[in-house]
Structure formats: C-alpha cells, structure tokens
Amino acid sequence: MYDAILDVAEKLFMSQGYKETSTRQITEQLNISQPALYYHFKNKEDIYYSVMLRLSKHVEGNLRAISAQEDLEIEVKISQMALFLQRKHPVNLILMLRDIRQMLSEKITYKIFLLWKKSYRQPFVDVLSQDPLISRKQEDWDWIAGQLFVVISSYLETTEKEDELLRSIHLFLYGLLDD
Template identity: 40%
Template sequence: MYEQILQVAESFFMQQGYHGTSTRQIADALGIKQPNIYYHFKGKEAIYFEVMVTLSQEVSVNLWRIAEDPALTLAEKIYEMFAFLKRRHPVNFYMMMNDIQHSVSKDTSFKLYLLWKENYQKPIVTLFESSDTKIRGGVSAEFATSQLFILLAAHLDVNQQTHDQMAPAIDLFLHGLINETPEA
C-alpha cells in the first residue's frame, strides 16, 4: 500500500501542487479510508517528501546517464536532460519551487533543497565543469545551471506546447544573443 500511496500522491502533487492536494483525495483515488494513509505516513508533508525523494532519485539516475553519454555534444546533453524532465516530471516547476519554499516546514524545505541540489543541479553543474566546451570566465557552473533552469522552466510546463522551442532556447543560452561575427 505504501508504494500505491506514493504513486497516486505523485500524480496529484504534480498536477495540483501541494496545496491543491489532500490526503482525502489520495485515499479516495485508492479506494481506502483516510486513516489507512496515516498508518504509513505522518501526514501530507511526509507523503510529499517521500514522493520528491523517489522522483529525485529517478531524475538523478537519468540526468547522470545523459551527462556521461560520450556520443552527445554539450548542447545535445542539455537538450536530452530537459526533454527527459519534460517527459518524466509533469509539473509546473514554478509551482513546485513555490511549494518547496512556502508550503512545507522549514526542515522539510531544507531537505528538499538538498535533494534538488544533489539530484537535479549537480549533474548539470558537473557537465559544465567537465565539458570540453568551457563556460566563459567569471561565470560559475552553479550560476550557469541556475540560470539554465530559470530559462527552461517554462519549457518544462507540460500544459504549454514549447517542446519545439527548447533547442533554440538552449542554443541561445549557450551561444548568446549577440552576433560577434562581422557581417559581410
């Protein structure tokens, strides 16, 4: 029952966010009474945390797999990473970050932040640091990664049809807006 609760809860949390989801909804979807949920979890926050642990571990495995693929260029790796996130992570990233920052206890929020850094951010930071294509001086891999997530968060929203715009957005991010080559 533990795993079924997590699966159903993930679906609700990813579609409706933390505030929009109740343990009653989860119980009803499973055809069980609400107290059965509390046998496995202390409350909604504990369910949310476990959902995020499970999801972030899966995300980490896949981001590392893509980052370590020697057949892909830096741009292709970033594109594949975000294509994976769009397929597997059906949530508005802004809503998820808001939930993490404002809807759970400070202790849980901090633990979720550490999960984010380790499982979402670290594979991309390491990719930037280890790539043959170096980022320009004065820009840290951490800052570049955070800016990349900000840029691409809109493209990860499954409610928007922006998949075809991810590649140009990544190209613009990596190569900039200004054409330094003189026109002929």
C-alpha cells in the first residue's frame, strides 16, 4: 500500500502541486480511508517528502549511470542526462519550486534541497569537473551546474523541444565562438 500511495501522490503533486492536492484525493483514488493513509504517513508534508525522496533516488541512479559511461564525450553525457530528465522526470518544475519554497516547512524545504543537490546537481558537477578539457577553479562547479540547470529546466515539461534542448546545451558548453 505504501508504494501505491506514493504512486498516486506523485502523479497528483506533480500535476496539481502540493497546495491543490489533498489527502482526500489520494485516498479516493486508492479507495482507502484517511486512517489507512495516516498509518503509513504522518501528514501530507511527509507524503510529499517521501515522493521526492523516491523520485530523487530514481533520478540519481539514472544520471550517475549515464555519467559513468567513460566512452562518451562531455556534450553527449550532459545531453543524455538532460534528455533523461526531460523524458522521464514527471515534473512541472515551476510548480515544484513554488511548493517547496512557499508551502512546506523550513525543515522539509532544507531536506528537499539536500536531496536535489545530491541527486540532481552533483552528477552534473561530477561530469563537468572531471572533464580534462575544462579548466575552472574548484569553487565554480556548483555555480556552473546551477546555470546549466537554468538552461535545462526550461525544457523539462515537454519532449517536443528535444532539438532545442540539445542546441542549448551545445551553446552552454561551447559558447557563441564555437568553430
């Protein structure tokens, strides 16, 4: 039942947002009682965090698998990682960020930030920082990966713009003066 609750909650949270999703909607879709839901979770915020934890583990595993492929050049790795997020990541990023910043407690917001940093950003930092052709100071990697996420995030909600996503990654990596 635990995983079934998370499956339904993930679909609702990612399509409607935290505020618009009620525990009643979750229980109605599963045809269970509120007490049955609260047997597994303390409250709605606990359900949301559990959804994010499970999602981040899935994302991290896939991003790290791509980044570990030694035979791929940096642009191919970054592109495959971004395409994975675009194709497989069930999220309205703007909605998710609003939920995290405005609707959740400070404690849960911080825990989700740590999940994102480890599961989403760090695989990109690792790819960028380990490429022998890129020379940057160590302290720049988190910022650089954050800027890359700004580029990628604008393409996450649709797979219709894969070519634009790939072109944007190329521009990010090589700039306007690419030969």
